[in-house]
Amino acid sequence: MLAIGERLPDLAARCRAARIRLDEAMATYDRLKPDVPLEIVAPTQVHLVEIERGLDREPIVHERDGRGFLRFLYSSRKVKIHILEIEAPRNMKEGRRLRRIARLAAKYEKDREAAIGASGYREPGLALTHLHIELQDDFAGAARAVKPLTMQGVAIYAAIVAFGSGPARRQDGTPACGCDALAVVMAKAFVGINGGGAT
Numbered sequence: 267m268l269a270i271g272e273r274l275p276d277l278a279a280r281c282r283a284a285r286i287r288l289d290e291a292m293a294t295y296d297r298l299k300p301d302v303p304l305e306i307v308a309p310t311q312v313h314l315v316e317i318e319r320g321l322d323r324e325p326i327v328h329e330r331d332g333r334g335f336l337r338f339l340y341s342s343r344k345v346k347i348h349i350l351e352i353e354a355p356r357n358m359k360e361g362r363r364l365r366r367i368a369r370l371a372a373k374y375e376k377d378r379e380a381a382i383g384a385s386g387y388r389e390p391g392l393a394l395t396h397l398h399i400e401l402q403d404d405f406a407g408a409a410r411a412v413k414p415l416t417m418q419g420v421a422i423y424a425a426i427v428a429f430g431s432g433p434a435r436r437q438d439g440t441p442a443c444g445c446d447a448l449a450v451v452m453a454k455a456f457v458g459i460n461g462g463g464a465t
Contacts, residue, residue: 281397287390295321295385300377303370308338314348316341321387342371 308315315338318326327334345368348354354361382388 277397277401281394281401284390284394284397288387288394291385291387291390292321295381295387298381298384300374300381302337302339303374306340306367306371306374308340311338314340314344316344321382321391339374340367340371342368342375345371 302318318337318339320326325336328337329335345364349361349364349368354364356362356365
């Protein structure tokens with residue numbers, strides 16, 4: 267348990283450095299990101315749209331009249347496929363409307379990708395994800411095999427749980443091992459130690 271604890275300061279330092287770089291990249295992206303053309307904001311959720319998401323891939327929650335709501339943006343790829351499927355003619359109003367939406371959506375998507383690339387977001391973002399996975403898989407896995415018997419051990423568990431409070435996903439999209447089980451063991455150990463012995 268002490269050996270695990272001795273590795274935590276280095277991990278914490280690397281996490282802080284990656285977080286600083288990530289925050290700087292996000293600030294840069296906020297300056298560079300393109301405005302969303304109103305014409306590609308769909309009035310309702312239909313099969314031609316994607317939920318508007320932030321850099322962290324989480325849905326962006328907007329606020330209006332004190333209430334949160336999501337926005338749905340037309341996807342250039344989905345609109346182009348729809349145009350082919352319905353054989354929308356260029357000389358008809360609907361055909362022209364769909365092609366304009368597809369063009370605007372494609373330009374927005376291209377400009378957004380350029381802003382993400384210029385911000386340098388992906389490198390620190392990936393580094394932070396790997397650090398969380400290292401914590402949750404390696405540290406949490408090792409800690410689960412060692413039951414804390416002293417308050418120092420409980421403190422190490424607490425540090426791991428604190429660092430692992432943010433969810434992380436591997437590149438294939440599967441979740442990294444979480445720290446919920448550690449939190450339960452930590453709580454039981456704390457009660458046991460203060461009650462006269464770990465349970």
